[in-house]
Amino acid sequence: MTRSTPRAEPLSSSLEDYLEAIYRLTPGRTAARGRDIAERLRVRRSSVTLALRSLSARGLVNYAPYDRITLTAKGRTAARDISRRHEALRHFFVKVLEVEEQEAERAACKMEHALSPALRRRLTEFARFMKRCPLGVPQWVKGRRFHCPAPPVQRRRTGGRGKP
Amino acid sequence: MTRSTPRAEPLSSSLEDYLEAIYRLTPGRTAARGRDIAERLRVRRSSVTLALRSLSARGLVNYAPYDRITLTAKGRTAARDISRRHEALRHFFVKVLEVEEQEAERAACKMEHALSPALRRRLTEFARFMKRCPLGVPQWVKGRRFHCPAPPVQRRRTGGRGKP
DNA sequence: GAATAATGTTAGGCGTGTAAAACATTTATC
DNA sequence: GATAAATGTTTTACACGCCTAACATTATTC
Incomplete structure (x- = not known):
């Protein structure tokens, strides 16, 4: 008791x-x-x-x-939190880094314990960003290599941190 | 001896x-x-x-x-390999995810042991991609949020895993 | 080169996490 | 409901990784 x-x-x-x-x-x-x-x-x-x-x-x-x-x-x-850390990693590994499902799972299992709240948030946000953002992203992929065909759009308005 | x-x-x-x-x-x-x-x-x-x-x-x-x-x-x-795993993670956390230096270090320390060769390679390649690719990338950042100014390109070719 | 400080080692112990084996309880099965 | 099977528990032991405290060796300092 x-x-x-x-x-x-x-x-x-x-x-x-x-x-x-x-x-x-x-x-x-x-x-x-x-x-x-x-x-x-x-x-x-x-x-x-x-x-x-x-x-x-x-x-x-x-x-x-x-x-x-x-x-x-x-x-x-607590469990939900742990589970989310796990998923955040696995998802990132599979969807963004495009490693094998099994490998991703294995790594996530071990790494999840060290994923701080801040890191998890960033990782998740980032994965979402990668998914949504239709141009910077999918260039990375398809097999082993990636390329960045992006045109030289270059500087858009630098949002605030003026550096003349 | x-x-x-x-x-x-x-x-x-x-x-x-x-x-x-x-x-x-x-x-x-x-x-x-x-x-x-x-x-x-x-x-x-x-x-x-x-x-x-x-x-x-x-x-x-x-x-x-x-x-x-x-x-x-x-x-x-062996040590070099371990060290590289560590660096790959730290670098990614700091340069791509933009988390605090110290936090990145701490997480990398713990996660490095689970980083397989394949994952490390991907992570490194990806970080390099993110650095080079001039457009998809820097939208993510500057403080906490990020935005993706990209036009609504939406669906690109669904590469194979069809789910009608 | 003796005395002292710094560094390295050993011995014994603790906490954690696991397993094996024997035992207890609960659940199926007839 | 008696028997067998499955499941859960206890006990004992072991590996690992760390610590403290005492001891050994090496380096410094005068």
Whole structure:
């Protein structure tokens, strides 16, 4: 019966992985099964138990032995954030950098833990920009090389940072 | 005098950090001091000793107790690669995403270990593209937002993944 | 060259994250 | 509902990476 205030320390990469796994395994609101978490993370069931205890102590999952596993509100929020970091990276790798799906996934998995809010925001904004902006962009692509056929439009109004 | 065949397993993130630190501390060819490695990695000197043993066992550094620390040819190659991964990320974060220098450094430090050769290449090529390409690019920037003055060209040829 | 400071090493310990194996509980299945 | 299968848990152990504290060696300084 772990009472006391939840530990506030930042999550380890490992625990973030567990949290994310639970999140992804419960699209609606149903409970996750330890078995599936283990499989997803390629880890033993016993390891899952330990991790769940730790996450529970932090107030991120509702967990009691042999009971159903769900995310708390706090846990869900945290998990969503982690998941977004993951997606931001994966998306960027696939859509902008155009690397293989699998490779992107693998890298995103490992890098997501280091993606700060600022970086994530920028990355996402940037990917969106790349998608929308119809000219600077698609020159990059198609196979290995890219070219920039852009005409010498050059200077448009420099928005404010005057440098005469 | 560590003989035996070097261990071939992939380096841990931690060992990569040590290797990189040594690399950066020896611009020319002089030996690195454990003291400095420790300081750089914010780690105790004793930890450095352990790491050096491990790196030595892998044939990446020339090391014997109380002796000078240098990289082997193999170690230098590996270190250069790691360093490049680091730089590729940092550069991208700073020059393209335009996040704060310090933040970029911090993220690069952690992410570098997961950057595959393919990804690194793409990232570098892309950053170069962004730098050169005079139009698609600089719209993104100047503070927080970006805009894409491009005309509504919209749909370009959908390259293959048709989804009617 | 002795005394002192700086640097490097060893020994022992801790926290984290994992696994293996034995056990407990729950869920299927008949 | 008894039995078997699946799932979850505990215990014990191990690898890794770091630390502290004590010790060893090397470098400095006078």
